[in-house]
Amino acid sequence: MTTHNALIVDDEPDIRDLLEITLTRMGIKAQTAPDLASARKLLEEHTFHLCLTDMNLPDGNGIELVQWIQQHTPATPVAVITAYGNMDTAIESLKAGAFDFVSKPVELPRLRELVSSALKLPQPKAEKDTDEDEPGLLLGNSPQIRKLRNQTRKLARSQAPVFISGESGSGKELVARMIHLQGPRRDGPFIAVNCGAIPSELMESEFFGHKKGSFTGAVENKDGLFRSANGGTLFLDEVADLPLAMQVKLLRAIQEKAVRPVGDTKEVPVDIRVLSATHKNLPELVQQGNFRQDLFYRINVIELAVPPLRDRVDDIALLARHILERIAREYECDPATLTSQALERLQGYDFPGNVRELENVLERAFTLCDEDAIDADDLHLGNGVPPFASVTGMSTAPQEIEGGSIPVPDGEIDLEGFLESIERQTIEKALEATRWNKTAAAKRLGISFRALRYRLKKLEME
Structure with a gap:
């Protein structure tokens, strides 16, 4: 079991004793210092997993110690003890790089929470500037x-x-x-x-x-x-x-x-x-x-x-590949790739809706492309998407809908749900008319076989 070491910095002996007893009962070995100078000396001589410092010290203040630790031993989390209700000081210490703060009079349950949380911090990795950062939620090399x-x-x-x-x-x-x-x-x-x-x-x-x-x-x-x-x-x-x-x-x-x-x-x-x-x-x-x-x-x-997508155009290819792979996994379809013309068109677009808009554009293009390659013509950017096609993924409105056989309910309606019900009924009719031959049904609906598979999966009709 790892023994954690803590440094307590306070000019009041009673406070130092209280904090030392509290940490010792938590299984933490504590050393104490009455001022900045002795604290710096101890930090240079020993490795500490945590530092607790009072704000007011005889030869300076706690924020100076926070800044010194940030510069010399940044792996050591430091918490500042502030006067009761002094939020300005607390915020100043956080901006300087403090892990957290606790107010006087120190509430021991709150102090124990803070200490436990600080000791859970993962050890910082060596500084590196690659796209291998974990966890990899923010994709890109820009x-x-x-x-x-x-x-x-x-x-x-x-x-x-x-x-x-x-x-x-x-x-x-x-x-x-x-x-x-x-x-x-x-x-x-x-x-x-x-x-x-x-x-x-x-x-x-x-x-x-x-x-x-x-x-x-x-x-x-x-x-x-x-x-x-x-x-x-x-x-x-x-x-x-x-x-x-x-x-x-x-x-x-x-x-x-x-x-x-x-x-x-x-x-x-x-x-x-x-x-x-x-x-x-x-x-x-x-x-x-x-x-x-x-x-x-x-x-x-x-x-x-957070930068907008148009300011990091070089990341679009990587993001697009990741999005298309995710869509293929979700809907159990073969993956699709972008042609060079399609990628060029995406990189030349302003993307006012940013990454979310890129996801929507690619999801629709994924359903409409005939082969496993998305070309520039498959991309519907901006506001030029027909309302029906944007929701259903169908390139033309089927005859059943053109004929007006599905009545629009009176009063307020849930548009998304209403359109989904139309889509579901239309697909069912096409499948019934073709004896559940998906290739023939897709042709009847005016969409690709991939698009039909995608809609069936999304509507949970399989």
Whole structure:
């Protein structure tokens, strides 16, 4: 069993003793230092798996020690002990590279959580600039994506809140997953939530949970997203869509590391890391008064920008190959490749929808190409896709639909579900008419055999 060594830096003997006793009971060997100079000396002479430092020291402050450790022994996570309620100092220490912070008076359960989390950090690998980074969620060899992978590795070694900015479809959730999977919380849950998709009247219950009977429809206790993410990471996507009233409650939950379920009288502690993202201009929303400045500063301790696909054109070939291989696996079809003309057309396109748009374009081209090669003519870029073809993958509308034999229901409809039902009925009719000969049915529908196999798999009609 590995013995972990920790360094405690504090000028108050009572605090040093308290921290040393706490760590010793956790099976950690602790050494202590009363000031910066002696701390640096010990760090030069010994290897430590963790450092706890007070903010105010006789010959400097804790942030100076954080910066020194970042420069000389970056593998050592350092946590700063701050004065109660001094969030500005705490945020400053996180920006300097601290793993985390704990406020005075030190709550021992919170300290033990912090220490346990720090000791779970994987040992950093030797710096390398290749596309072999693990886990390989962010594919690409461009300088922009290499830099982004390097940044996620570093940020994974901290508990600082990270704000991920970038256009829609650029891969912000993948970046959040990379940070989670490379950090000490990788064995805990990763909970992603689209803040814009939750009705405002249900938002508090969704985030914080509720007690049975607390409101009409609350037929059982519910944990909520914060408690579901306990021990892991909560990713707040499209955080700019939160209403102002919810922003206040979210800020409190993040600061207090506790939530109060709807209908409950007491708070429940939670141990989570918060990552957030939006494609909107958050500083501009703050200026307009549509996003709280205090919440903005709390979630935007460190900002990470995800480059749009048009800024890393050289990655399109690798991404396209990966996407086509995944589609072939999912639908149990032979893989398809891009011709040089098709690749050239993709690389010349602006991709306002970024990687998500590339996936959609390739998925449709995969179903429409006759052979195993996707040519430039198989790619439907921009807005020139016929509405029916874009949903069904069929190149022409079958006669049954042209004749208007399928009535459109009155009132509000689920368009996706309605179109899917049309597609399902049309395919069934074609198969019945051809005695379930798939080749003949595909010809009748005006699509390739590959496209029919793909639709059958996607609609679970096999």
